[in-house]
Amino acid sequence: MKTEYKKNASAAVGTDCAFSSNRRVFSATSPMTADATDAGFYAVTKAINSIVCQGITPDHVTVSVLLDPDSEEQALKKIVADCLEACKEAGVPYAGGHTEVTTAVNRPVITATCVGYAEGTSDEEKTFFEAKGKAGQAIVISKWAGLESTAMLAKDRYDELITRYPAPFIDGAVRFKEMVNIGREAAVAMKAGALSIHDASNGGIFAALWELSGRAGCGLKVDLKAIPIRQETIEICEFFEINPYQLLSGGALLFTADDGERLADALREEGIPAAVVGFLQEGNDKIIVNNDETRFLDMPQTDEIHKVLG
Structure with missing residues (x-):
């Protein structure tokens, strides 16, 4: 049987997350490229914030970590611990992700994605995804x-x-x-x-x-x-x-x-x-x-x- 899918909407300028119109599932991705000690914490927090500030309920977070060949195991452990800290603080499950060692980077690059949802129809539950200001506000x-x-x-x-x-x-x-x-x-x-x-x-x-x-x-x-x-x-x-x-x-x-x-x-x-x-x-x-x-x-x-x- 052929499955029919509704057309999904992509992220608009200034919204910071995308959504699936047939399931009202939203996502937000946040890369952290600054060479900061707690980069994993900030990448995850940013992704969660992008979902939460739109009135969407966060469901889980996944993280992609690209490590340079000189990285040590302790560096990865620190990144994962920081990601877990951010998830725990926000009350959002950490669902794992992807780790890779590559010569394409010269220091760790961390990308966090938060997936969230809005229950019911758009008329039943308001989100701020499509909300925008107007002159005079x-x-x-x-x-x-x-x-x-x-x-x-x-x-x-x-x-x-x-x-x-x-x-x-x-x-x-x-x-x-x-x-x-x-x-x-x-x-x-x-x-x-x-x-x-x-x-x-x-x-x-x-x-x-x-x-x-x-x-x-x-x-x-x-x-x-x-x-x-x-x-x-x-x-x-x-x-x-x-x-x-x-x-x-x-x-x-x-x-x-x-x-x-x-x-x-x-x-x-x-x-x-x-x-x-x-x-x-x-x-x-x-x-x-x-x-x-x-x-x-x-x-x-x-x-x-x-x-x-x-």
């Missing part, structure tokens, strides 16, 4: 810009950083790793008026704003000073001479809402830092305001983390 950011990269840099370049900053200050930045999971704030926002959600990761907050605008098909105007950022991030970025707004920012979410202040208040009431940073607007201009200076947002560039971690 406020833009809200939860947590802080550069959160993920700050944790990576603080751990991997610890000895360099403590030559300038007190060790307790850098220790605090290392613990930012504990805040990159976005499950709780996504759940709060979905009940508090968020109309679209986008996770900030590769390319940082600036890239996420560009993608949010592109997905909405309109422009935006954002106050740079309103974008939340931790002092640890500012100091570490000054040390390495990198832009904090173009750094991996996993752990931060961008929302659009008709009432941005109400959404931000709802997040803050749950202990989740949040701020209204601007608005989507008619036209195509993507404007960043910094005090009296106004400039246009550039297309996403290579993430600044690679200037330090390769």
